[in-house]
Amino acid sequence: MPAAAAAPIIRCVQKLVLYETRARYFLVGSNHAETKYRVLKIDRTEPTDLVVIDDKHVYTQQEVRELLGRLDLGNRTKIGQKGSSGLSRAVSAFGVVGFVRFLEGYYIVLITKRRKMADIGGHAIYKIEDTNMIYIPNDTVRITHPDEARYLRIFQNVDLSSNFYFSYSYDLSHSLQYNLTILRMPLEILKTETIQTRPESFDIFEDEGLTAQGGSGVFGICSEPYKKYVWNGQLLDVVKNTVHHDWLLYVIHGFCGQSKLLIYGRPVHVTLIARRSSKFSGTRFLKRGANSEGDVANEVETEQILCDASVMSFSAGSYSSYVQVRGSVPLYWSQDISTMIPKPPITLDQADPFAHIAALHFDQMLQRFGSPIIILNLVKEREKRKHERILSEELVGAVTYLNQFLPPEHAIVYIPWDMAKYTKSKLCNVLDRLNVIAESVVKRTGFFVNRPDSYCSILRPDEKWNELGGFVVPTGRLQTGVLRTNCVDCLDRTNTAQFMVGKCALAYQLYSLGLIDKPNLQFDTDAVRLFEELYEDHGDTLSLQYGGSQLVHRVKTYRKIAPWTQHSKDIMQTLSRYYSNAFSDADRQDSINLFLGVFQPAEGKPHLWELPTDFYLHHKNTMSLSQTRRSYTYWWTQGVLNHLPLPYDEVTCTENRRKLIVKKFHKYEEEIDIHNEFFRPYELSSFDDTFCLAMTNSVRDFMPKNVGIDPSPFTVRKPEETGKSVVGNKSNREETVLQRKTAASAPPPPSEEAASSSSEDDSGTDKEDEGAVSQRSTPVKMTDTSDNVKITENIVQSMKDIYGINLSDVPSEDDLTVYTRIHISSFSQDNIYEVQPPKVDKKSIDIFHAHIQAGRGTMQPLIKEDILMYREYIRNRYM
16 A cells, blocks of 8 residues: 655644733634634743643633633632633734743743735745734732843844744745655654543643543644744743644744736746844844854845646645755954944954864755755955955865865855956846856756656757756656855845846746746746846845845846936935944844844843843854863864973973973963963953953054054064053953944954054055055164163063963972973983984085184185186176
């Protein structure tokens, strides 16, 4: 007997009513037809804890009425009194977003209004129109906190009525290909779920922990959502293991739009779904590059779904989809907006010579999409002064490095194309070039369709169709690999490039469903015009979420057919984006961090608005003190830090140096200030008893602030300059902390010299060289012996801070024992530190002896070769 196909689960909780008593909330949920019910009991007597009880039983309508009647009767002030109700109806809703707590008790967030946006295979997709946030604990047990109201306002700044979507029966966090592939799995390999049955004389107040009794059976599929694109996962985690999965309604953020095409009377639905990543999420200038886990900023997965609306069924209908991704360049980089200029300089915050961050990012993509991963890099390649080109050079180096570890057939494909340069050219057509790139990309990745190739494609084979890639299966085609498009902001240029790739894929999708005779679509047709409007709405929405304004450059702009009034609109959008980035992005970033659970308030912890940066919230690789000590010890044993200066009379060999450093660090491991002074090449910042290593940008960061831009160690400076600590004084640190949210996605900003030298326009290369000469410090002579004495004292003091010892003190007995044991070593043959005398040839020895004799005044007679060489020199120099 062949295995039957499974059906997706339709959550029975689609309509909710919240009832209230003095001691509890009762959340009653029903299916759309109101024939099956579930009940949640939420305790209101706990001031800070959340107590939710789910009996996991399915009630009938009559049983729910009887239950509510008993609750109303039992909670009246006087038995039999009809005037005062013991159970009051609080609010009606369509789903639970989640539960959240700040500094007082928990809140419950309910969806009170919804609007249907699309229909895929009979599964409705809704947009949240309004929500209600209800405080759970009773007023009699509430413990007030002065900062609770401020956290509540910050949380509610995330407008849930703006582009948040959900579905009761369709998994929006996964692609159509994933969902339909799961549906075709046979029932025998699916997990079964125990069906709860109600015993006789069941009462919700008795045996609340009662286990299920009765049979079990398979009734459908409930796939685990892809957490990266779920935005309320943190809000549901507190009850995920307590309540039935029917209560868990996962919400995505991004865009959803659907348009209808009529092809000779045949209805076709074109749906566009954009899933914004909840990892490393934020606003334009405050979230750039990637975090330590490989999650990039402004990462959005866009899926276009084409379906024949005449048959709305996944099992019998015809469906096709194509997926592409946008995201910031996967490097450690940022832009400092404290300078208040339209184009802040791009800064590479940390060195990543082994492309670790890019490897983590592409590893995630390979796991989700397979190979090939195709990168379409649209940033500028030619600039008078390096700005965007910094990212291109780093990215191509990372891809080249990673490809040497991948098989050639699965290597990452890198396509650089300076879109801005071609846009300025009057001879080049930008969209024609993009169309060529789109054709090559779609041919390599293929697309998804849930039906075999039509018979007409066999009778009239098309040359482009036969070259199509992907993976062909008996039931259709699968997309393997994905296109990853990026520019600097991943907004205007990226949206136009994605539209062209989507237009190319749409032609193949229509051809696969037998709706057109050739996989080609021309501009200025109704189908392409409708598709272009859908993508422009998609781009405007994503641009508002990340950049603060709508698209500045649209498809018509790159086609050069935009009306003259469009230029004034572009200027207004640019000003709106600049205003949003400069004045409101910091508050929006705080709201996102609080909503996603990146920051969780707690007593005795700094408040969200007190943090100078959220860098440590999004980078989870901060190390504890013990982990830091172990890592540093490992570095020492490997000889990485052997270049650090140590007193000559204490250390005479590598072995002794390593043991002394490790020993002294163990002795002072609890003193955090030693860490900050010890590792000069690194910047060690602390936050909540954890530490994070951040590479500094240049050697100028170690110099005193008044040295200028001359980093030469041979420049003579004033005594007061050399006496200062290279780490920087306390006032400079305090000023940095006071600069609230200037570069929240990056470590503390670079020095003033580095910022000023990198904040010029692209045309300022000549000015930069002139400024370097004018700012160079003037050498001076040090003749005052008193200053020299002070300098020596300061150096000794800094040595004590660094190594934990004073050079004027006598070494301890343990140190002398270690020194003596190592010093008398004879370096036996089995010792790894064996010393061999250098081997010098006879010619080098003769040259050395001649040099010694010349120093004593004895000159060697010139040979013939020397005379010929001298004559050749005179001839070339003067004749």
